[in-house]
Amino acid sequence: MTKKIILTGDRPTGKLHLGHFVGSLKSRVELQSSHDQYVMVADVQALTDYFENPQKVVDNVWEIVADYISVGIDPQLTTIFIQSQIPALGELTTYYMNLVSISRLERNPTVKAEIAQKGFGESVPTGFFCYPISQAADITAFKAELVPVGEDQLPMIELSNEIVRKFNRLYNTDCLKEAKPHLSNVGRLVGIDGKAKAGKSLNNAIFLNDSPEIIKQKVYSMFTDPDHLKATDPGKIEGNVVFAYLDAFHEDKEEVSSLKKQYVKGGLGDTVLKSLLNETLQKILFPIREKRESLVKQDLIECCFLSTQKAKSVAQKTLDEVKHAMGVDFFGKKPSNSSFM
Ligand code: TRP
Numbered sequence: 001m002t003k004k005i006i007l008t009g010d011r012p013t014g015k016l017h018l019g020h021f022v023g024s025l026k027s028r029v030e031l032q033s034s035h036d037q038y039v040m041v042a043d044v045q046a047l048t049d050y051f052e053n054p055q056k057v058v059d060n061v062w063e064i065v066a067d068y069i070s071v072g073i074d075p076q077l078t079t080i081f082i083q084s085q086i087p088a089l090g091e092l093t094t095y096y097m098n099l100v101s102i103s104r105l106e107r108n109p110t111v112k113a114e115i116a117q118k119g120f121g122e123s124v125p126t127g128f129f130c131y132p133i134s135q136a137a138d139i140t141a142f143k144a145e146l147v148p149v150g151e152d153q154l155p156m157i158e159l160s161n162e163i164v165r166k167f168n169r170l171y172n173t174d175c176l177k178e179a180k181p182h183l184s185n186v187g188r189l190v191g192i193d194g195k196a197k198a199g200k201s202l203n204n205a206i207f208l209n210d211s212p213e214i215i216k217q218k219v220y221s222m223f224t225d226p227d228h229l230k231a232t233d234p235g236k237i238e239g240n241v242v243f244a245y246l247d248a249f250h251e252d253k254e255e256v257s258s259l260k261k262q263y264v265k266g267g268l269g270d271t272v273l274k275s276l277l278n279e280t281l282q283k284i285l286f287p288i289r290e291k292r293e294s295l296v297k298q299d300l301i302e303c304c305f306l307s308t309q310k311a312k313s314v315a316q317k318t319l320d321e322v323k324h325a326m327g328v329d330f331f332g333k334k335p336s337n338s339s340f341m
Helices: 018-031 043-050 054-071 087-097 102-106 109-118 131-141 151-170 212-220 241-249 253-265 270-294 297-326
Strands: 004-010 035-041 078-082 146-149 180-183
Touching: 004 018, 004 131, 018 035, 018 054, 018 146, 018 241, 035 054, 035 297, 043 054, 043 131, 054 078, 054 270, 054 297, 078 297, 087 131, 087 151, 087 297, 109 131, 109 151, 131 151, 131 297, 146 151, 151 180, 212 270, 241 253, 241 270, 253 270
Parallel strands: 004 035, 004 146, 035 078, 146 180
Antiparallel strands: none
16 A cells, blocks of 8 residues: 655744644654655745845754654654755746736735734735745645644645646646645644744744753743732633643643642642643653754765655656646657757
């Protein structure tokens, strides 16, 4: 039986944190043996809003690759590759741009929110505005059947599938495949300050390579229930970051639920909870940090080079089919070296 194809990726704009760990990294590790998995470092996409600071993107490429391998994404099982090194992705994007209207792009709720958040105003760069099309190229180039993502990425997969249907219909082919999203069953992890999102740029996340001291410090600074002043006071679970993290990371769900009951009733102090969470997180992050410290950058580069070559040829094959479907393959499969006429 052939394995189902997975494609997913991250923008290299910062180190990965616990939000990524529960949201995507864990499921990549679980899926990699049973699937043909591609994980892409989306540096081209990152440059659509970091074009003034490419060095930041470049530096984070290797950070992210190191994060991947540290959490157990195995380069023998998963093809880890770098987006900018795959020319076919740019070419596919060019052809797909013909199939998407500007008003369709304007309706993308994720892009809309990002435009507001980044304060582009009237000067939204075209590259940024069109990144959902380039993301469709990423997905379709590998004929991905499953795309593990967070909820905010659903509009991208929807657009990608629209492009697939339109392309196949227009050019009377079935070379492009529709993809299904694969949502992790854990919702988005809140920031340690209680903000809706743990973010690289918001500085409210616990990073995979934070030191034990920093982890502890972050756990003890977590937002709980501001009205829970004494241990004997009844406390609130909702909006309480420590419980959100215990829910996401503590293995013993029964223990967490009995702690919640106790907290609501009163008689359970924040420090007891924080110390339990600290212990839980230290246990998870210790082997990841150890593995990361053992990695040698040159090995990462060599390993990524080989897998990027593989990704390059897979994407090229799809591009060849796409061009063939449109009839723009003037020289057939491969021009030979013999004289032209
Ligand atoms: N947009 C994704 C993010 O911000 C990254 C990404 C780029 C991606 N191309 C992709 C994810 C293709 C899934 C499939 O996290």
